[in-house]
Amino acid sequence: MQIDVLTIFPEFFGQVFDFGIIRRAKLAGIVEISVHDIREFAADKHKMTDDRPFGGGDGMVMKPEPIFAAVEHLLGTSDRDAYPPGTKVVLLSPQGHPLKQRHVKELADETERMIVICGRYEGVDERVNETLVTDEISIGDYVLSGGEPAAVVLVDAMVRLLPEALGSETSAENDSFSNGLLDCPHYTRPAEFRGMSVPEVLLNGNHAEIEKWRREKALEKTTKFRKDLLIGENGEM
Ligand SMILES: C[S@@+](CC[C@H](N)C(=O)[O-])C[C@H]1O[C@@H](n2cnc3c(N)ncnc32)[C@H](O)[C@@H]1O
Incomplete structure (x- = not known):
């Protein structure tokens, strides 16, 4: 381009x-x-x-x-x-x-x-x-x-949306707005920081559970901060 x-x-x-x-x-x-x-x-x-x-x-x-x-x-x-x-x-x-x-x-x-x-x-x-x-x-x-x-x-x-611009290590697929929801929360090391722990589910290596948790959190955040995104063009949820 x-x-x-x-x-x-x-x-x-x-x-x-x-x-x-x-x-x-x-x-x-x-x-x-x-x-x-x-x-x-x-x-x-x-x-x-x-x-x-x-x-x-x-x-x-x-x-x-x-x-x-x-x-x-x-x-x-x-x-x-x-x-x-x-x-x-x-x-x-x-x-x-x-x-x-x-x-x-x-x-x-x-x-x-x-x-x-x-x-x-x-x-x-x-x-x-x-x-x-x-x-x-x-x-x-x-x-x-x-x-x-x-x-x-x-x-x-x-x-950043041009093919191959993001490189292989990341993707825009789950970014906020791309699938109608805000993105889920993200955490990195250390697992314990100033008494705050990373959600257990992210540490257990069960990818199906992690995906389910991410989807739930994305929905939770969207409902809390951007309910308008959940309402379709005809006003339906
Ligand atoms: C001070 S603004 C002009 C505002 C104009 N008199 C109006 O009220 O619609 C000067 C320039 O800033 C840019 N600009 C200002 N706000 C913008 C916005 N929300 N999105 C895109 N461009 C913006 C536009 O290029 C615009 O011509």
Whole structure:
């Protein structure tokens, strides 16, 4: 997968994609991540990327021209219907589709090329959304000052689901949300720590019992903290 992040603050990303699973995926050639400065695509001599809002009001709005130019540079077109198959142009926005694990999985499965647009100020000129963007995504019901932290969240969540990115020692199958439940509790050595013991069942080597305990605990945690996950789309439990 090729991911291109468009931002006016490329320095923000520093080494953020150079650790753990993402670093390993990059080294294995599973993903390539490039960060581009939107300013470099501004044609005017002041390299302006934002301007005052039509209709008045507070704040600035990110201009469409540099973003169109960046997408055209990367994809050879700004015609959404002419994007190569498997291409997603994502706009990060609190008004977008709330990001859930199943959506992340779909993106990881279906995407070959992704351009991620990070907004700032009051947001991005709506014509970008209307014509360039295939997916407008929100990472939650709160407002960040910029799309950059959201881009890190999206890329991290997605890259770890790419085939072979996690390596053989771990799997995303039992992660929270993957099977509709939160994950079960985990313990490691020492078995006894400051008077707190690891549940006996995890020490007895009986895999069927361990699986049953994990399932029960996952259900217990989900019921306690995220009952909404147990309620189906039609409202049934
Ligand atoms: C201050 S916000 C703009 C908020 C916008 N005026 C609104 O109320 O919907 C600036 C940028 O941060 C990013 N952003 C803020 N909150 C976000 C969220 N929850 N999910 C994804 N991106 C977000 C977007 O790229 C947005 O354009």
